Amino acid sequence: MRIAHYLNQFFGGIxxxxxxxxxxxxxxxxxxxxxxxxxxxxxxxxVAFTFVCGDNYAVEHQDELTAAVLKKLRDSKVDLxxxxxxxxxxxxxxAAGALCRAVxxxxxxxxxxxxxxxxxxxxxxxxxxxxxxxxxxxTKLRDIVAKMAALGKKLAAGxxxxxxxxxxxxxxxxxxxxxxxxSAARRLVDMLLAKIKREPFESEMPATAFAPVPIPAAVxxxxxxxxxxxxxxxxxxxxxxxxxxxxxxxxxxxxxxxxRNDLRAEDYEVSHGGYDTxxxxxxxxxxxxxxxxxxxxxxxxxxxxxxxFLSTCGRSNPLSNTRRLGRxxxxxxxxxxxxxxxxxxx
Amino acid sequence: MVGSNRVVLGTGIVHVTxxxxxxxSEEKELRRKLVQKALDALQSNEKL
Numbered sequence: 250m251r252i253a254h255y256l257n258q259f260f261g262g263i264x265x266x267x268x269x270x271x272x273x274x275x276x277x278x279x280x281x282x283x284x285x286x287x288x289x290x291x292x293x294x295x296v297a298f299t300f301v302c303g304d305n306y307a308v309e310h311q312d313e314l315t316a317a318v319l320k321k322l323r324d325s326k327v328d329l330x331x332x333x334x335x336x337x338x339x340x341x342x343x344a345a346g347a348l349c350r351a352v353x354x355x356x357x358x359x360x361x362x363x364x365x366x367x368x369x370x371x372x373x374x375x376x377x378x379x380x381x382x383x384x385x386x387x388t389k390l391r392d393i394v395a396k397m398a399a400l401g402k403k404l405a406a407g408x409x410x411x412x413x414x415x416x417x418x419x420x421x422x423x424x425x426x427x428x429x430x431x432s433a434a435r436r437l438v439d440m441l442l443a444k445i446k447r448e449p450f451e452s453e454m455p456a457t458a459f460a461p462v463p464i465p466a467a468v469x470x471x472x473x474x475x476x477x478x479x480x481x482x483x484x485x486x487x488x489x490x491x492x493x494x495x496x497x498x499x500x501x502x503x504x505x506x507x508x509r510n511d512l513r514a515e516d517y518e519v520s521h522g523g524y525d526t527x528x529x530x531x532x533x534x535x536x537x538x539x540x541x542x543x544x545x546x547x548x549x550x551x552x553x554x555x556x557x558f559l560s561t562c563g564r565s566n567p568l569s570n571t572r573r574l575g576r577x578x579x580x581x582x583x584x585x586x587x588x589x590x591x592x593x594x595x
Numbered sequence: 596m597v598g599s600n601r602v603v604l605g606t607g608i609v610h611v612t613x614x615x616x617x618x619x620s621e622e623k624e625l626r627r628k629l630v631q632k633a634l635d636a637l638q639s640n641e642k643l
Contacts, residue, residue: 464600464640467637467638467640468638471634471638476634525609527609528609528613534613535611535613535622535626536613538612538613538630540626541627541629541630545631589637591630591634591637594605594611595611
């Protein structure tokens, strides 16, 4: 089996944080943990080449990095792509997850990575990429690489993959049908009895947990603040230039409102399959209250209204999309020096 | 979400910062009030 391996500057032997800006290098054969991977895979598995890249470069040039990795993989026959293990290195985890997903989606090559559950890469990629639960302890490297090797072998061979508990990967949020001996009623009662006796039990369907987000402090002086209007009601310019989908939207847009005091029906349309959009179509201020905000700006209630409103569609949108959309919007909002957001939602 | 502050109740789903049943001038006034409420919430740490 031929493997391609992705490592950051540290595991690639270049150096620590001071080398995080290092651009992509492609080296023949295995490097560092890749050698361990080879030996644990056995069966003449070979790391054909190793991508080594600085964590900052990877995050700041994600598109270029992905393109370069895909190009190299397209030109070489590889059975498995392995990234990391990343432990709790956040930039590393995000890059590893992104590359694994790209390799799977664009080239149909199996991929596996490993990171700690709290790694931001998990949130972004857990539902589409197999991420072995590595914990934070780098001294467990051997065990983790062994799990990656075992899982990677199965993936590359197209074998059925067991449950997260069995194979050691982080729950992906997928439900799977399975034939079992006991009826649901019996299994439920067994779980309840275990719970009452304070014995361990495993839920078959763990509830989605939302990590609590600390509430930001109040704006001190609104009259000096820059405010932006954001909506998930799907308001877009006529023609929907960014093709924002009306369900499970994967895109968002920023639309110019410089000099406008009011949103006019003829300039906009609504891409949202979840509500009767007639009223917003008649007067878009009913969703994005530009006219009222402009007055607030003129009267000095707020310092400045940002020259664009941000928009996407919230309908039936899984967290895997909206977490990313939110993060991307926040990047832009921070870049524009905005102090506060008014988000209108249908 | 339970426990979130800074959530202002809009006027229904189909016109969250408006009300198609009102004459235009009243609708505008409603919108002004909603926006002001939102701006007040931004300046407050209290639960709404």
